[in-house]
Amino acid sequence: MVELDAVTRQFPNGVTALDAVTVAFAPATFTAVMGPSGSGKSTLLQCAAGLDRPTSGRVTIAGQDLTGLSERRLTLLRRDRIGFVFQAFNLLPALTARQNVGLPLRLAGRRPDRGALDRALAAVGLADRAGHRPHELSGGQQQRVAIARALVTSPAVLFADEPTGALDTATGRDVLRLLRTLVDEHGQTIVMVTHDPVAAAHADRVLFLTDGRCSGSLDAPTAAAVAARMTGLGVAS
Structure with missing residues (x-):
């Protein structure tokens, strides 16, 4: 679903955030990206999602090569084919949950279908909260609204950057179980940057990064195995 081929990202100050990274993310899979601070995790996500342009190399999403796309076409691709979830919920306080979910469609000039919005909220367990505004929802519920908003356009891939970073442990695990369900039951492709072995x-x-390079991967991970690998990369538990 997403492929990076020899992607390098160098900044004007001489820092190489990504160094010839080649990696693929298969459809209907959930991949976590981890590494020490400054390892290139966020830069990888930004390049993979079309938010930043690599210095060299190629990024492909659902068969679409991002190389050479104009800013307008790249914006349309992000709007129609990519979902984003961040640590900050970024909900508009004056809008209800349903209205927040429909915002990407309105910004695209499309009239949201109420049924589609309610189905998106039902998919994240908030069918009975459609009329509530953000201040009437818990932090976990707000993040679920943000996930529903990301899913309403049926994206090819959902990118998540520390999606549980602002949540308490129990609420964060509820959100992670939801992401797992989206993969297992709905075939969603998810790429998540995290620092948390439990997440x-x-x-x-x-996928582990060190100094802008892939330094291995771990299939069917456990929290203990991830923590051990991170310790081996020089990160305190």
Whole structure:
């Protein structure tokens, strides 16, 4: 679903955030990306999602080569084919949950179908909260609304950057179980950047980065195995 081929990202200050990274993310899989601070995790996500352009190399999403796309075409691709979930929920406080979910469609000039919005909320367990505004929802419920908003356009891939970072442990695990369900029952492809071995253990595979390069992966991860690998990369548990 997503392929990076020899992707390098160098910044004007001389820092090489990604160094010839080649990796593929298969459809209907959940991949966690981990590594020490400054290893290139966020840069990998940004390049893979079309938010940043590599210095060299190629990124392909659902068969579409991003190389050479104009900013307009890249914006349309992100809008129609890519979902984003971040640590911050980024919900508009004056809008209900249903209206927040429908916002990407309105911004695209499309009239949201109420049934489709309600189905998106039902998929994240919030069918009975459609009329509630963000201040009437818990942090976990707000993140679920943000996930529903990301899913409403039926994206080819969902990119998540520390999606549980602002949540308490129990709520965070509820959100991670939801992401797991989206993969197992709905065939969603998810790529998640995280620093948490427990969060990574919900994925099918963990990809490790060090100094902008792939430094291995771990299939069917457990929290203990991920923590041990991270310790081996020089990161304190």
